[in-house]
Amino acid sequence: MSNTITIYSELSKLACGDFSEKTSLKPIYDNISKNITQLYNDLLFLLSQDRSSDQNFMVRKVGPYFARSLLENVCTALLGRIDPFRVITVSKIQENEQFNINERSAIAINWGSDILTNEKSASSLWQENLHYESIKRGLLGFYYGDLFWNKAYASALQADQQILDTYRSDTEIEKFIKRIRQNIAQLYSSLSKGVHNELIINCDTLYDDISIQDLINDSIDICATLSLLSHFIDVTICSISTTEAINQYKIIKERLDSNVRV
Numbered sequence: 001m002s003n004t005i006t007i008y009s010e011l012s013k014l015a016c017g018d019f020s021e022k023t024s025l026k027p028i029y030d031n032i033s034k035n036i037t038q039l040y041n042d043l044l045f046l047l048s049q050d051r052s053s054d055q056n057f058m059v060r061k062v063g064p065y066f067a068r069s070l071l072e073n074v075c076t077a078l079l080g081r082i083d084p085f086r087v088i089t090v091s092k093i094q095e096n097e098q099f100n101i102n103e104r105s106a107i108a109i110n111w112g113s114d115i116l117t118n119e120k121s122a123s124s125l126w127q128e129n130l131h132y133e134s135i136k137r138g139l140l141g142f143y144y145g146d147l148f149w150n151k152a153y154a155s156a157l158q159a160d161q162q163i164l165d166t167y168r169s170d171t172e173i174e175k176f177i178k179r180i181r182q183n184i185a186q187l188y189s190s191l192s193k194g195v196h197n198e199l200i201i202n203c204d205t206l207y208d209d210i211s212i213q214d215l216i217n218d219s220i221d222i223c224a225t226l227s228l229l230s231h232f233i234d235v236t237i238c239s240i241s242t243t244e245a246i247n248q249y250k251i252i253k254e255r256l257d258s259n260v261r262v
Contacts, residue, residue, distance in 0.1 A: 012036040014227035017238030047259035067219035068191040145177025152232035
């Protein structure tokens, strides 16, 4: 048996929490934590590099892919901590000997239904004739927003006056989920254009040095924000103390600030 000790990044600790005693989840979160750590460290490395023409080409090619993968891994980790049944069912299917990696799995985590559900309005969520089947349980859907994220945002603001500077000054409590949905949807779309090679024109003006830096910074920042707030949701499993969560969040912000090139 290997005695290798895995060093997880501050972002993986914040997103995945303490899963050491969760037998059903530990293999899943060991893998997700490693993915987040690798992607996070790679993105920070890209931010820290001086830009030669070769480096610029490399960053434009891999930066959007790494950043979008980070978003997906972090959101999957957060989804599983609120709804562990969802990730465990996926794991059970993928562990099956008949699982075919060459085919799309119908049960796989889906960005459009599990994370950013297609909902037009947060009004009238709790109508008297509401059917359970009509409730969308996306991580960043309006139902989760009303039940969890808006309240977590309010609690975090009360806990520390020096955090969440991206949102503090202009985002009301009840509008936080709408703001975060807009931000992450725009970010995911921008990153996807680089991942799927949608651009057949010269992308230097769209994915220039500053644009790539902004996309990477925004990706890490929104991952850190959601991960921090997850520890202010009282039903979330694998939570660490809010004090420790704030400390990890501040480390991420400091590392981002130290990698900004002027």
